[in-house]
Amino acid sequence: MKLTLAFLFVSLAYTANAVPIEQRxxxxxxxxxxxxxxxxxxxxxDLEDEVDEELLVGIAERNLYLLFxxxxxxxxxxxxxxxxxxxxSSNFNPNHNTVVIAHGWLSNQNTGINARIREAYxxxxxxxxxxxxxxxxARSNYITAVRGVPAVGKGLGQFIRYLVGVTGARYETIHLVGFSLGAHLVGNAGRELDGRVARVTGLDPAGxxxxxxxxxxxxxxxxxxxxIHTNGAITGLGIGTAxxxxxxxxxxxxxxxxxxTYICDHNRAWxxxxxxxxxxxxxxxxxxxSLQITLNTCRGGEFRMGNDDLTKFGQGRYRLSTRRRYPY
Structure with a gap:
């Protein structure tokens, strides 16, 4: 009986993970x-929680931008x-590339993603x-945070426009990187700038x-x-679609x-x-x-994931295998 139940559990788990990406x-x-x-x-x-409309008033004005x-x-x-x-009066140098990092829900400037990516650059x-x-x-209830992401992203876009105007930096030297809810946030920032920045990278965009x-x-x-999708399983933390x-x-x-855990899977993106x-x-x-992604039978051209190359361009869906520990 225990063997039968164990087999059933494994079968269900495999089926859930094997669902083609488009079905998400x-x-x-x-x-x-x-x-x-x-x-x-x-x-x-609670995905049906009430939205804190009062909090959303002027929310982008609360954005804090810290230069390292x-x-x-x-x-x-x-x-x-x-x-x-x-x-x-800051150390901002328009001759150097600029990367902006946006954290996810219930996070702040001290969250691990910021230090890890900052130190890498x-x-x-x-x-x-x-x-x-x-x-x-970000510290509001999840549904309020979701509702406010476009406004906060727009605010980031307006800040970048102002930064470019003051310093003479070029849009083609700017890379926006966001994790989870932050991925959708930087997407909205790029949209506010009519898609002119060099790159937007979404790290397991929230599902x-x-x-x-x-x-x-x-x-x-x-x-x-x-x-970069790392937890797009059915009802996973990340979005599963391209x-x-x-x-x-x-x-x-x-x-x-x-x-x-799903948490570990989700964080692997950053x-x-x-x-x-x-x-x-x-x-x-x-x-x-999608079946090739699931079965690891992709045989198309090679393309490097991530990195800081601002001239990079490619299209399509890609699968790769990694190791268990840093640098993977």
Missing amino acids: EDVIYPRFIQFPDGDGVLHDV TRRNPDAGQTLIINDADSIR LGKGEANVIVLDWRRL PLWNLNSNRINSGDARYVEA VGHADFFPNGGNSQPGCL EFFAATVSYDHLVGRECSS
């Missing part, structure tokens, strides 16, 4: 789910929109690393309330839009080697990305179908 488009999440904060702690979420460079790798300098002095070379702290919205959401990250948000010019599905895009900034070593094969 109409996923209906249960009303009550759990979603992690930036420290990996699960929180109960090789001259100040550990202590961020605050950049303020409509305050040119805050920018001119500054450990490699000169760069302007701007950490967006949007905690005022709940986004599958059919017109405000989700898409290929029109930058010259090149890339997504959203950019190029979409990568490491290890099939559902669960990751060395992970025992861990993978940081590793590729340092080593540029993870290479995918283009897939012609």
Whole structure:
């Protein structure tokens, strides 16, 4: 009896993970789910909760922009929109590439993603690393955060436009990177700038309330839009469908080697990305179908996942295999 039940459980698990990617488009999440904060702690979420409309008023004005460079790798300098002095007196160098990092739900400037990606960039070379702290919205209930993401993203886009105007930086030197809800946020920022920035990278873009959401990250948000999907299993934390010019599905895009929880799978997206900034070593094969992604039978052309190359461009869906531990 125990053997039969064990076999049934394994069969159901395999079937869930083997569902082709396109079928995720109409996923209906249960009303009550759990979603992690930036420290990996699960929180109960009611997807029919009330939206805090009062909080959303002027929410983009609460955005905090912190600049890190090789001259100040550990202590961020605050950049303020409509305050040119805050920018001119900072270490921002328009001759260096700029990367903006946006965290996810219930997170802030101190969340692990920010330090890991910042250290990868500054450990490699000169760069302007701007950490967006949007905690005022991010710490609200999940459905309010989802509703406010487009406005916060628009605010980020307006800040970048102002930054370019003050410093003379070029849009083709700007890369927007966001994790989970932050992925949709940077997509909206790129849209506010009419897709002129060089790259937008979505790290396991959030799934709940986004599958059919017109405000989700898409290929029109930058010259090149890339997504890395690591937890797109049915009712997983990440969106399971292709959203950019190029979409990568490491290890099939559902669960990751060395992970025992959805949280670990979800976070692997930014861990993978940081590793590729340092080593540029993870290479995918283009897939012609979702079944190929699931069965690991992709035989198309090779394309590197992640990295900091702002001239990069590719299209299609790609699968690759990684190791269990850094640098994967």
